[in-house]
Amino acid sequence: MYAHNLINLAVSVQDNGEKWIKHYSSSHKILLVGEGDFSFAACLAIAFGSANNMVATSLDSKGLLMEKHPTAGPNLKELEDRGCTIVHDVDAHTMSQHPLLTNKLFDRIVFNFPHAGFDFREHDILQIIQHQKVVKAFLRSARDMLAENGEAHVTHKTTHPFTQWHIEELAEEVGLRLVEKVEFRTLDYPGYINKRGARPRSDRTFLVGECSTFKFGVKNGSGKPEDRTGPINSQKIVMKVQLNSDKCRSKAMKLVRLVFFFMRSVSSVEIQGADKDELVVIGERVDSVGLTNLLRKKVGYAAIVKVEEMKAKEEPKKEVEVNPTPICYTVPSIVYYEPNQSGCSIM
Numbered sequence: 022m023y024a025h026n027l028i029n030l031a032v033s034v035q036d037n038g039e040k041w042i043k044h045y046s047s048s049h050k051i052l053l054v055g056e057g058d059f060s061f062a063a064c065l066a067i068a069f070g071s072a073n074n075m076v077a078t079s080l081d082s083k084g085l086l087m088e089k090h091p092t093a094g095p096n097l098k099e100l101e102d103r104g105c106t107i108v109h110d111v112d113a114h115t116m117s118q119h120p121l122l123t124n125k126l127f128d129r130i131v132f133n134f135p136h137a138g139f140d141f142r143e144h145d146i147l148q149i150i151q152h153q154k155v156v157k158a159f160l161r162s163a164r165d166m167l168a169e170n171g172e173a174h175v176t177h178k179t180t181h182p183f184t185q186w187h188i189e190e191l192a193e194e195v196g197l198r199l200v201e202k203v204e205f206r207t208l209d210y211p212g213y214i215n216k217r218g219a220r221p222r223s224d225r226t227f228l229v230g231e232c233s234t235f236k237f238g239v240k241n242g243s244g245k246p247e248d249r250t251g252p253i254n255s256q257k258i259v260m261k262v263q264l265n266s267d268k269c270r271s272k273a274m275k276l277v278r279l280v281f282f283f284m285r286s287v288s289s290v291e292i293q294g295a296d297k298d299e300l301v302v303i304g305e306r307v308d309s310v311g312l313t314n315l316l317r318k319k320v321g322y323a324a325i326v327k328v329e330e331m332k333a334k335e336e337p338k339k340e341v342e343v344n345p346t347p348i349c350y351t352v353p354s355i356v357y358y359e360p361n362q363s364g365c366s367i368m
């Protein structure tokens with residue numbers, strides 16, 4: 022009841038009876054994705070009075086959700102009582118094809134604090150790639166489900182390493198543009214308790230710190246552009262690597278391909294040299310120093326030998342010799358590590 026009173030204070034009512042809480046109106050058709058304990062959905066439902074305009078979803082089945090979030094029960098009841106459509110097992114990758122969602126259009130599609138779980142440390146590039154997959158899938162699916170002038174909202178931390186997710190670029194690549202970025206405060210949504218969502222400690226809340234709601238709309242005339250095709254201006258990076266076995270070599274190549282597939286960067290990766298000790302990477306926007314440090318950490322010794330500027334479909338033009346043992350701690354796009362000279366270690 023305490024939360025209900027606070028929610029009522031947070032609501033503004035228009036002359037026509039339309040109710041607003043922050044960015045959301047009782048006249049919007051709203052789809053909520055990746056809910057935790059459904060407290061955000063419940064907050065909106067209470068604010069609007071009726072939740073006939075809302076569909077609230079979780080990735081988990083109802084059974085798993087109740088295991089992870091024992092507190093979800095009352096929120097689900099509140100939502101049901103107010104006419105909200107609740108759907109479980111909704112994956113951001115496939116939500117536009119979900120039988121209950123297909124051919125439905127929404128004015129607002131919202132994913133608060135998307136997160137892929139905790140397989141690696143939060144600042145590890147491999148973890149960031151997993152997060153990017155979820156966010157990009159959400160944005161791509163949302164693009165197909167937006168009504169005219171509709172918006173996809175992602176609330177996300179704006180501090181390092183979360184800035185490394187580059188969510189504005191991900192949106193751009195699926196044909197969305199940033200409409201507005203607004204500071205997010207949990208206080209604006211009384212009763213909402215943001216949840217970790219993944220094990221261990223799924224039901225724990227977390228400090229949101231500095232964060233914003235990123236609002237994206239469909240780019241004018243963009244249709245469904247989807248991902249970039251081929252490099253325009255590329256770099257060829259030659260790295261000396263110490264890979265002790267074919268297994269390590271293939272792990273190194275796999276790692277580079279994985280990283281830069283999501284960085285939308287590399288067009289080829291090869292092992293060269295008589296001793297099979299050169300890794301040659303060609304692509305655009307390649308962060309050579311970050312890549313080298315990543316290889317050192319995850320695979321073994323690596324050092325840049327040279328970086329060549331290339332033009333699309335042209336031979337290498339300009340060659341820049343690089344100190345073979347770079348020490349650089351200011352990589353903009355890739356997380357980096359203290360050098361690890363040990364042998365091949367993961368993957």
Ligand SMILES: C[S@@+](CC[C@H](N)C(=O)[O-])C[C@H]1O[C@@H](n2cnc3c(N)ncnc32)[C@H](O)[C@@H]1O
Nearest residue numbers: 055056057080112113133134136215216217218
């Ligand atoms: C940090 S929690 C945030 C939960 C909730 N949105 C909140 O604000 O409390 C991240 C959520 O993303 C969900 N999630 C992860 N991958 C997803 C996917 N592919 N599709 C939909 N939801 C996903 C998880 O189930 C988890 O609940």
